[in-house]
Amino acid sequence: MDEKELEAESRELLPEDPAPDCPQDTPQLFARVLDGVGAGRPLSWEEAQAWQPGEEKEVLWMHLCRNQAGVDEFLLSLNIPEPTRELLVSDRTRPRAFREGDTLVATLRGINFNPGAQPEDMLSMQLWCDGKRLITLRRMPLQTPRRVLQMIDRREAGPTDAGALITELAEAMITRMNRSIVDMNQHIDRLEEMEDDGNAEKMLDEIAIIRRNCLGLKRHMGPMHEALEAISRYAPPWFEDHDRREIAESIDRLRRYLEDLDISKESAVVLMDDIRASSIARNEQATYLLTIVAGIFLPLGFITGLLGINVGGMPGVNDGDAFWVVVGLCCAILAVQLVLFWKWKWL
Template sequence: MFKNSRRLPILTKRRRKKPGSAPGTVEHIGEQRLDDIQLTIHDYDEDHLDEIHIEDVEESRPYLENPSKTWIKVCGLHDIEKLKSIWSYFDLHPLVQEDIVNTTQRPKAEAYENNMYFVVKMLSWSGEKQQIESEQVSLVLSNTYVLSFQETDREFFQPILDRLKFGNVRIRKNGVDYLMYALIDAIVDHYFSVLEQIGDRIEQLEEQLLDDPDQEVLHDIHALRRDLIFFRKSVWPLRDVLNATIRDETSFIDDNTKLFLRDVYDHMVQIIDNIENYRDMVLSMHDMYMSHVSNKMNEVMKVLTIIATIFIPLTFIAGIYGMNFDPAASPYNMPELQWYWGYPVAMASMAVIAIIMIFYFRRKGWF
């Protein structure tokens, strides 16, 4: 049985900034998942790759001044003061700053004078909790660098790092816009992994429904339905974001990279179709469970009705001969009450009537 059958719905976990706050108000909204903010620089071109952990954003200056491509990865969103030093160094718009630390943002893309800003939801499957885990990833794309902000230090971009280690690969030859595409593509690939896990859960629930489902199965069906709603809400806007990015004219993304983004868009269409199919399957499982409960109740009612029907004539006979009338005082003589064999004959009659009714019900196929 799934462990998440009684967990709180993901959709109820919401936090917002205070009503009336000015636009651009920087306030971390979400859970603190790291003790310290971590900064890592990946500087590369066709000939070299450097990976450096830094403590202060000023240490990135030599890499940003070189013609190479630079990816600065920021892990942790709770230390506002340290983040402000990063934002100030790269001259990020106040609205971008606000969105980076607000982890309840929906996927979107916004173009500014010096950069483009993307919000993407990183989804993964927790085997321990048996549920979807979400993390907000913010990407800032400039002409020479990419900034990525994530809530944890989880290495879900490890496949990108592995590809950067090889010299003669496309990601080392192309610009930072291709790196941005690769990061989004890696996130979308995780969506397929989540779909596989949800598909396995659906198969397990179907097997339980075909056996003898209990109340726990209904809890699991509702939990799976909540997961799919959350999944759909987290990824659906990304399809529109990719479509708009492909169609818009921008100096930060060249036409060659847009071809690859179109492939990611196709993947998103496929993912959304699968989510809708899974939602229909879950609704069908709910109907199947309710039909099973209804059929089971009908079986119980049929058995009880048959038993009651058998006892109706027996109760009639017992009622006739159970009346407290004195046969000597009554003008209507009931000779069976004084008959020596009256009791055994009455019991035998009851047994014969019950047997005849049971045989008749079986002939009719009622049980």
């Protein structure tokens, strides 16, 4: 499945599991035995536990809920060392990958598209693979495995071996990250178009949310980049050269997304600076106008205040023309002020 198809499908929500706490009786969410040509047959929990490698091309994929009873016992039956078992069922979700003999152990992380989730909310998926058996584990509902399962069940050029299955999961998880990045860029574009609507405070709050989302996504996606590079570099021999090339493509795509996050963050910063500068300029203009008005009425207020003091001996008290003399004087002072302000380029 190419990048455009994954991006288009990422707009649709797939039903995952009955509920986040895995209320079913067994920890298995689904299991498929790949036939080596892109399809697979389903297995029950009991059949999957008893499955043994048969035909050369067959690969078992089990997707489990790691906080359900019975997971640790099943992992123990596969002779997985205790530290690795603890990693597979723990809540330590920082992306990482390492080789353990002929097995590959990794923790991958994707964006949470469940209802009510925020873009920076991330979901983890642990995996363990020995080349013939791939075990993926999650705690909260994760849509990426269902995408790959859909390809297998529909026989839509699904993965043919363990390495291809891992690369398909990683590629789908990474490509779905682009949805949040595109949404943030579109939101920034809309805010740029609204820049002069005067609602600066609301816009600054929205930009601050975008910046926090960018920082959160980059903080989580950076280690994912390192984990994929570790898979490409240290995977066992059953992880073939074409799988490494596919992982390299996913790494390059993730690197582009990280660069897009940097651009989004910088765009948000520039837009925030522009809005603040525009707001400051409007405030300074208002302050400037108020200063001019105060400068005009300061001498006029002084004259009227001086002539309005309640003391004896004020000239012109009994003169009927004194009022108009004062009005004329104030008008003359106003005219002189306007001429001076214009000359000094204050107006």
